[in-house]
Amino acid sequence: xRVFDGVDxxxxxxxxxxxxxxxxxxDQGQIDTFADATDDHQWIxxxxxxxxDGPFGTTIAHGFLTLSLLSSLVAKxxxxxxxxxxxxxxxxxxRFTSPVPxxxxxxxxxxxxxxxxxxxxxxxxxxxxxxxxxxxxxxLVAEWLTRRYV
Numbered sequence: 001x002r003v004f005d006g007v008d009x010x011x012x013x014x015x016x017x018x019x020x021x022x023x024x025x026x027d028q029g030q031i032d033t034f035a036d037a038t039d040d041h042q043w044i045x046x047x048x049x050x051x052x053d054g055p056f057g058t059t060i061a062h063g064f065l066t067l068s069l070l071s072s073l074v075a076k077x078x079x080x081x082x083x084x085x086x087x088x089x090x091x092x093x094x095r096f097t098s099p100v101p102x103x104x105x106x107x108x109x110x111x112x113x114x115x116x117x118x119x120x121x122x123x124x125x126x127x128x129x130x131x132x133x134x135x136x137x138x139x140l141v142a143e144w145l146t147r148r149y150v
Contacts, residue, residue: 006082007122007148011115018112018126021076023105023133024069026061031102034065048102056099063096066106066130066139073108074128080148089123089145098137105133113143121149 002018004010028048035041043050044060051059071088080086100106107130114125124146130139 001076002078004078004080006080007115007150010080010112010122010124010148013112014115016112018078018110020110020131021073021108023107024073025105026065026100026102028059028102031059031061031065034062034068038062038064040064056101059102061100061102061104061139063140066096066100067094067142069106069130070108070128070142070144073106073130074110074126074144077108077110083121083148083150086146086148089147092125092143092145094140094142096140098132098135098139100132100139104135106130106139107133109138118147121147123147 004013031045035046040062044054044056045062046059048059051057109129109131111127112124113127114123116123126144126146128142128144132139
């Protein structure tokens with residue numbers, strides 16, 4: 001994991017690849033819990049028997065489940081110390097490029113594309129690619145905005 005010593009250290013890394021995180025397994029229990037939390041019980045996510053005859057041969061994670069994992073996946077790639085707090089500011093662009101079959105392992109590949117000044121801190125733009133182990137295509141690619149306050 002890469003650790004930055006404050007926002008100046010972060011600014012100096014603008015335009016660099018920050019690294020890749022650890023693999024995390026997506027299991028059916030996680031998919032079911034997400035379905036309950038979001039009230040999205042589409043069969044492709046929760047009905048293993050029906051999904052076995054579906055287009056992917058198994059259940060798949062919700063795209064928004066994969067997106068919701070960005071915080072934990074990216075936390076395995078880098079951290080910023082000596083700031084008061086960090087907040088999620090939003091997303092400029094998200095593309096769900098490949099389904100995540102149950103049992104798959106995913107990880108974040110993170111590029112620091114911009115660090116710009118905002119009142120009280122910096123806005124950090126990262127390009128996050130969520131990779132699927134053994135797949136040429138990623139699960140998703142997102143341009144994610146966070147803010148670090150000093």
